[in-house]
Amino acid sequence: MSFANSQTGTAISDRATAQVLIIGAGINGIATFRDLALQGVDVVIVEKNDFVSGASSASSHMIHGGVRYLENGEFRLVKESVTERNSLLKIAPHYVKPLQTTIPIFSTFSGVMAAPLRFITHRQGATHVERGAMLIKVGMMIYDAFSRDGGTVPRHEFVGRSKALAALPKLNPGLKYTATYYDAAMHDPERLALDVLHDGLDAGPHARAANYVEAVGMDNDGVHLRNSVTGEEFTFHADVVVNTSGPWTDLTNTALGQPSTFMGGTKGSHIVLDNPELLAATGGREIFFEHEDGRIVLIYPLKGRVLVGTTDLEHDMSKPVRCTEDEIDYFFDLVAHVFPTVKVDRSHIVFRFAGVRPLPRHDDEAPGFVSRDYRIESRPLPRAGVADGTLLSLVGGKWTTFRALAENLSTDILKLLGLPRTVSTEGLAIGGGRNFPVTDAAHQVWVTAHGDEVGADRAEALLARYGTRASEVIDFMTDPTAQTDAPLQHDPAYTRREIEFLASTESVVRLIDVLLRRTSMAFVGSVTTPLIEEVARVVAPVLGWDAGRLAEEIELAHGILSDVHGVALAPVSQAPFFAV
Ligand SMILES: Cc1cc2nc3c(=O)[nH]c(=O)nc-3n(C[C@H](O)[C@H](O)[C@H](O)COP(=O)(O)OP(=O)(O)OC[C@H]3O[C@@H](n4cnc5c(N)ncnc54)[C@H](O)[C@@H]3O)c2cc1C
Incomplete structure (x- = not known):
């Protein structure tokens, strides 16, 4: 399994044409990509940042x-x-x-x-x-x-x-x-979305994906795509352009010269607490309730931590999206309302995150009452480089409904292309969910079989982390021609070879991609400055980074974790330390 080479976007720019171009790789764009790829459609998906880094990385983790x-x-x-x-x-x-x-x-x-x-x-x-x-x-x-x-x-x-x-x-x-x-609940939304993406890519070379490639304009020759890392631009032709850029949908349409006013997203934040007393108080359940202001909020155990959220505030998409101190006070207040004797303070917060729901424009309707349903807007596209092109824009769409939404959206696309649906995704296992051992007995058989190679505890952890794709990770970790594997010094839950596997097969472009989205290191609060530096040194040779790039990636990751996610970190070491 491997992604297109998205570090340079070459897989896309080498053949800058497809039947369908999807702009925005959150869960809804990715699921639509998978559906079309399985029908054999020539499809490309581009994402301006990392895959699943927008609203899809900021949910309450509920499939509800x-x-x-x-x-x-x-x-x-x-x-x-x-x-x-x-x-x-x-x-x-x-x-x-x-x-x-x-x-x-x-x-x-x-x-x-x-x-x-x-x-x-x-x-x-x-x-x-x-x-x-x-x-x-x-x-x-x-x-x-x-x-x-x-x-x-x-x-x-x-x-x-x-x-x-x-x-x-x-x-x-x-x-x-x-x-x-x-x-x-979904424990690993980012990894679930990557599995959906893999399924699309595995359909064949007609399905291509690139992260860090942004749609920045459009003229008679096609859509202008820009590599967000190198700044290189190229023009891409497609018969159907699909805008699945979530809360950025209007901004993307404006950049394409097709201004719209479909969206009215609201911001929601969460905090992750390392507080064993609160964790025990939940009894393993989600506590879902109405706070004193009428908002429906939640407290629930996830990965040995407690997730608390969320807010619902109007947001201007041109401004940064952050979990504010006021929102944190609100979260402490709601915890005190339900568990009055449990002490919670800022020292328990290990991670915070915020995102904007891609809701439809709602004028004077209260945010909590805005429809969570989705719709598809269609416009003829005389400027896509073909006479009868179409621009489809997705408005709305939750995590929970991604498969059905993608089926509806791709059915519309197939009609535009005059193609039949050949495969349904209904009931089709996703990624590491294929042949996943669901009974205790089957689980034990899987762990025993793979425990011989990496030890039962590690096999168990990898199965939980990757589903049955764990066997590919284990093959990589135990490759006899490679350096012997060892746990990371600053986070033994992961090993060097596992990080190398992620870097070499999962389209990692930036160090932060590994810390935030390929692993749960940041979410559970394991990230420290020494860990950032250690992971960087493992990733650097795989991605061919020189000492300068290594230092740049460490600075960038450190900055995002502390400024955006409120992680308390010591300063990074001095430059000579980074030599590779
Ligand atoms: C606080 C909060 C809590 C939520 N909780 C839940 C929940 O518990 N359960 C649930 O089912 N749903 C939940 N949701 C809703 C759900 O997360 C979103 O509706 C869903 O993830 C939207 O996915 P998407 O793919 O449409 O958008 P996004 O995930 O935002 O993806 C759009 C992507 O487009 C990219 N992009 C933007 N412009 C461009 C461009 N010009 N070129 C290339 N790429 C571009 C962005 O970088 C982004 O990655 C929640 C949302 C929030 C914010």
Whole structure:
């Protein structure tokens, strides 16, 4: 398996034409790429930054039916979402796992009048009224009806205060009930998206992908693409241009000379806490609830840490996207509301992140009530270098529905190209989810077989990290012609050969790509300055970096981690240390 050579974009610029050019490699662009690649379409996807570095890297990690969208009357979306959730549990079992979710409820009747009003007006109203037990019960019953996948997903359970506190003793004793139901979580969104991308690339040389290539303009000859690292530009012809640049969709259309006002994204932030008391308090469940301002927020355990989010704030896409100190205060406040005795402070934060939801323009509608559904906008494209070209723009699209969305979008594209659909992605396993051992017995067989090569603990960790693609990683790690493998000195959860594997096969362009998106090092708070330097020295020979580039990559990664993600880091070492 290997990606196009995106360091120079050569795989794209050498043959600067395709039937379809997709601009923007978040999950929705990538899933559309996979779908088209599987139909044999000549397709190229370009991404101005790293793959999956936009909204798709900033989600709450939930693969969910969207119980709260019932309140907005979005029944189509809820139906599609629960169908896709149930399917992803089967086709991507390595990354998508069932998530027991508990809603603490503090009142019995409130919101019964307010909800129909919100349903009709889609406005919050001057005074916020909490969603009470009656209302949540009705919502849960409807959700069960949509969600149970022929009975395999357990029905929701409603319990009173004493039973609720017996199960989760640190919950606020002021609550009256809890409602518990099942949704799903994805542990590694970036890796899941890379698996989807791999599936597309593995379809054959007609499918090409390049990160760090930006669409910057368009004229009669085609779309102008610019290598974001080297600044080189070239022109690319396509019959159909698909703008899947998420919250940047209007900016991309403007750059292409096709201005639009489709988007009205809202910013949401999260923090990741290393706080064992809070982790234990969640009892392994997602705590999903209405905060005092009416926003639906969450606290849940992920990778031995606790994820807390999120906000919903209007955002100007020309400004940087950051998790602010005010948002952090808000998160501490919501934790205190639900777990009043658990102490949480800034010293527990190991990582923070923010992103903008690619929502449709919503004028005076309150952010929380803006439709989460998606639509496709089409325009004739007289300037794409062909007489009857088309520009399609995706407006909206959650993580949960990526497969169905991609199928709908690529069906439209196939119609434009006059081609039949030959393959459906419904039920088709994704990447390392293929032949994934789901029973305990099958899991044990896999770990025992591969444990001979790398030890049972390492085999177990690699299976969790890559699904069945772990066997390719293990082959690489145990290659007898290569240097003997060893754990990284500053993060023994990873080995040198594993990092070399990622650098050589997963289109790593920048050091930060490894720390943020190929591994979970940054997310779980393992990154220190010595680790950044160590990973850089492992990656440098694989990517042919000289001492100057090495120092530049370390500075860049250090800056992004501390400025954007709030990671506390010691200064980098002096330049001579970097010699390769
Ligand atoms: C705070 C938050 C929480 C969320 N939680 C959930 C959740 O729990 N569950 C869920 O299902 N969904 C959730 N979502 C929604 C979901 O994450 C997004 O809707 C989804 O990831 C959008 O994917 P996308 O591919 O459309 O956009 P993006 O992931 O933003 O991808 C667009 C890409 O286009 C690139 N690009 C932009 N301009 C150009 C250009 N000119 N040339 C080349 N490339 C370009 C960008 O760099 C970007 O990588 C959440 C979103 C946010 C922000």
